[in-house]
Amino acid sequence: MNIYVLVKRTFDTEEKIVVSGGKIQEDGAEFIINPYDEYAIEEAIQVRDAHGGEVTVLTLGGEDAEKQLRTALAMGADKAVLINTEDDLEEVDQFAAAFIISEYLKDKNPDLILAGNVAIDGGSGQVGPRLAELLGINYVTTIINLEIDGTTVTIKRDVEGDTEVLETSLPLLVTAQQGLNEPRYPSLPGIMKAKKKPLEEVELDDLDIDEDDVEAKTETLEIYLPPKKEAGKVLAGDLADQVRELVELLHSEAKVI
Amino acid sequence: MSKKVLVLGEAREGALRNVSYEAIAAAKTISGGGEVVSVLLGDSVKDLAGELVKFGADRVITVEHPHLKQYTSDGYGQAILAVIEQESPEAIVFGHTALGKDLSPKIASKLQIGLVSDVTSIEGEGDDAIYIRPIYSGKAFEKVKVKNGIQFITIRPNNIAPLSKDDNKTGDVNSLTVDITNLRTIIKEVVRKSSEGVDLSEAKVVIAGGRGVKSEEGFKPLQELANVLGGAVGASRGACDADYCDYSLQIGQTGKVLTPDLYIAAGISGAIQHLAGMSNSKIIVAINKDPEANIFKVADYGIVGDLFEVIPMLTEEFKKLKVNA
Numbered sequence: 300m301n302i303y304v305l306v307k308r309t310f311d312t313e314e315k316i317v318v319s320g321g322k323i324q325e326d327g328a329e330f331i332i333n334p335y336d337e338y339a340i341e342e343a344i345q346v347r348d349a350h351g352g353e354v355t356v357l358t359l360g361g362e363d364a365e366k367q368l369r370t371a372l373a374m375g376a377d378k379a380v381l382i383n384t385e386d387d388l389e390e391v392d393q394f395a396a397a398f399i400i401s402e403y404l405k406d407k408n409p410d411l412i413l414a415g416n417v418a419i420d421g422g423s424g425q426v427g428p429r430l431a432e433l434l435g436i437n438y439v440t441t442i443i444n445l446e447i448d449g450t451t452v453t454i455k456r457d458v459e460g461d462t463e464v465l466e467t468s469l470p471l472l473v474t475a476q477q478g479l480n481e482p483r484y485p486s487l488p489g490i491m492k493a494k495k496k497p498l499e500e501v502e503l504d505d506l507d508i509d510e511d512d513v514e515a516k517t518e519t520l521e522i523y524l525p526p527k528k529e530a531g532k533v534l535a536g537d538l539a540d541q542v543r544e545l546v547e548l549l550h551s552e553a554k555v556i
Numbered sequence: 557m558s559k560k561v562l563v564l565g566e567a568r569e570g571a572l573r574n575v576s577y578e579a580i581a582a583a584k585t586i587s588g589g590g591e592v593v594s595v596l597l598g599d600s601v602k603d604l605a606g607e608l609v610k611f612g613a614d615r616v617i618t619v620e621h622p623h624l625k626q627y628t629s630d631g632y633g634q635a636i637l638a639v640i641e642q643e644s645p646e647a648i649v650f651g652h653t654a655l656g657k658d659l660s661p662k663i664a665s666k667l668q669i670g671l672v673s674d675v676t677s678i679e680g681e682g683d684d685a686i687y688i689r690p691i692y693s694g695k696a697f698e699k700v701k702v703k704n705g706i707q708f709i710t711i712r713p714n715n716i717a718p719l720s721k722d723d724n725k726t727g728d729v730n731s732l733t734v735d736i737t738n739l740r741t742i743i744k745e746v747v748r749k750s751s752e753g754v755d756l757s758e759a760k761v762v763i764a765g766g767r768g769v770k771s772e773e774g775f776k777p778l779q780e781l782a783n784v785l786g787g788a789v790g791a792s793r794g795a796c797d798a799d800y801c802d803y804s805l806q807i808g809q810t811g812k813v814l815t816p817d818l819y820i821a822a823g824i825s826g827a828i829q830h831l832a833g834m835s836n837s838k839i840i841v842a843i844n845k846d847p848e849a850n851i852f853k854v855a856d857y858g859i860v861g862d863l864f865e866v867i868p869m870l871t872e873e874f875k876k877l878k879v880n881a
Contacts, residue, residue, distance in 0.1 A: 310692065312809050312810075312828070312829045312832075313828060313829075315695075315828075316692050316695040316696045318696060323692070323696065334809075334810050335810065392670060393661070393664075393670075393671065394664070394665075394668070394669070394670055394671075397661075397665060419692070419693055419809055419810070420691060420692055421691060422673070422674060422689075422690065422691055422692075422693065423671070423673040423674065424657055424661070424673065425660075425661040425664070425671055425673060426661075427661070428629070428658065428661035428662050428665070429661045429662070429664065429665035430665075431662075432661070432662045432665035432666055433665055437629075437630070437740040437741060438629065438662075439741065440657065440658045441654070441658075443803075453744075457654075457803075457804060458654045458746070459653065459654045459755060459756070459757055459804075460749050460755075460756060460802075460804035460805070461746055461747060461748050461749055461804075462746070462747040462749060463743060463745075463746050463747075464743070464744040464745040464746070464747070465741050465742060465743050465744055466741070466742045466744055467740055467741045467742070468740070477803050477806065477810050477811065478803040515670070515703070516669055516670025516702065516703055516704070516705060517670040517671075517672055517700050517701065517702050517703060518700065518701055518702075518703050519698050519699070519700055520686065520698075520699045520700065520701055521698065521699040522691070522696055522697070522698045522699075523696065523697055523698075523699075524695075524696050524697075525694070525695075525696070525697060525835075525836065528835075528853075528854055528856075530853070531840070531842075531852065531854075531855040531856040531857055531858055532856070532857050532858070533847070533852060533855075533857075533858040533859075533860060534857065534858065534859050538859075538861055538865060538866065538869070539869065541859050541861070541866075542859070542866060542869040542870055542873055543873060545841065545857055545859060545870070545873075546870065546873040546874060546877055548857055549818065549839065549841070549857070550877060553818075553838075553839045553856065553857075555760075555761075555817040555818040555838060555839045556761075556785065556818065556874065556877065
């Protein structure tokens with residue numbers, strides 16, 4: 300089976316966000332594989348181990364993303380692709396990202412494409428379904444279980460807490476929700492092997508994409524931090540009094556009840 | 557310039573979801589005095605159309621088909637694209653719900669347009685509309701504009717206030733016949749887990765439990781309080797990882813991002829990943845035994861104490877308040 304996984308390099312979930320000059324400061328920050336993409340990588344490896352084939356992890360970004368691709372290779376993916384847009388594009392919106400990836404994948408005949416259901420930085424969750432539409436294949440988002448039998452695919456997906464059971468077929472794009480699996484940590488031998496696994500780097504020129512074709516449709520005007528919250532009121536006194544006071548405050552001061 | 561704005565109404569188990577009305581309010585702003593056209597898709601939805609008009613839609617278009625009884629991206633995609641073709645809207649608003657998240661990128665891709673997802677507020681109107689959305693799970697915000705083409709956004713539930721209901725308002729309700737074919741997904745079954753009361757993503761009040769809840773059983777007092785307040789129960793990752801509850805309840809950086817009016821965190825320490833999922837709630841109450849717990853830093857009100865004592869007392873007090881009200 301020809302399996303692709305879309306991976307994004309994101310800020311570590313522990314990182315504090317610092318904005319200066321209208322941009323998020325990246326200096327000194329730790330970066331990780333987007334947590335939802337880890338589920339996608341794990342699932343891809345399990346599907347390959349059960350059905351055979353090859354797992355290719357793919358990311359769009361700059362040179363720095365090589366580290367996350369190596370981590371995915373260390374987990375067990377077979378090959379990696381970095382579509383490097385660093386020198387060509389200032390702003391890559393979801394339209395552009397999906398288009399560029401589709402141009403790379405259009406002659407690769409993937410059977411299964413996996414991605415995280417959302418990236419914890421931009422948080423739009425668009426690129427997966429957009430890509431499926433461009434490739435003309437079906438997609439299912441926020442999956443928590445995947446079973447493949449020949450070309451028949453049975454999926455459980457999370458729909459705001461409910462579970463939907465559905466049937467579809469390959470080729471298919473799915474996006475991973477938490478609960479799909481327990482992503483493995485790279486093993487030491489895995490890390491050693493990953494260094495020798497193929498990592499292909501391509502640029503827009505290699506894909507015959509003109510910069511005008513991928514001009515962003517949306518523009519970020521400003522990035523800012525939410526207003527800092529004033530320290531709240533920790534109540535004191537007898538517990539029963541505290542509870543009464545809290546209910547009174549919620550009712551009369553905060554007016555939320 | 558005033559715009560014609562198309563709004564997708566969303567029904568769940570025979571009733572319109574609140575986000576449908578919120579989307580109409582957003583559409584009204586974007587329209588800058590233009591027309592707001594609401595769309596309803598399903599197997600039998602005509603009866604719901606009147607409500608959309610009362611909440612501000614100028615007109616409603618329904619598409620009814622047996623294949624639209626359950627949501628599939630293919631079925632709903634074909635229906636909404638047919639409406640878009642007929643109406644040529646200049647802007648489109650969906651809710652940022654499971655359905656909206658799944659469907660909107662497909663439509664945007666098909667139309668080769670931009671899409672601003674998960675908008676929490678709008679500045680300006682008409683051509684000058686600027687969309688504000690949280691990024692980095694609410695640790696920051698960005699202002700986005702659509703450079704050209706159709707303005708397509710999804711709005712986060714609970715953030716844009718609906719217009720007040722006008723029972724005397726009237727508007728046309730027209731149906732459009734669309735041939736829905738070639739569905740690539742068959743829905744076999746829907747297992748309702750969230751049947752207990754209020755939908756967590758739209759709840760005005762959320763009672764969330766963490767590791768301090770100690771067991772599955774420990775969530776019961778939280779559910780009782782939620783029932784009294786008409787709210788929903790959520791959880792921290794710690795509680796989910798410890799198997800006290802289902803992952804569908806998880807609030808945080810991975811998990812749901814919520815902005816209810818009232819968020820009560822019980823036995824939650826307040827890891828940065830959890831704060832990302834709830835720190836933009838209007839009012840936050842922290843209940844924790846540890847006075848040093850991080851959650852107190854974001855809380856508007858805090859009680860240092862055992863949640864198993866505090867929560868039942870709160871439930872009783874709120875009951876009294878409801879009786880007196």
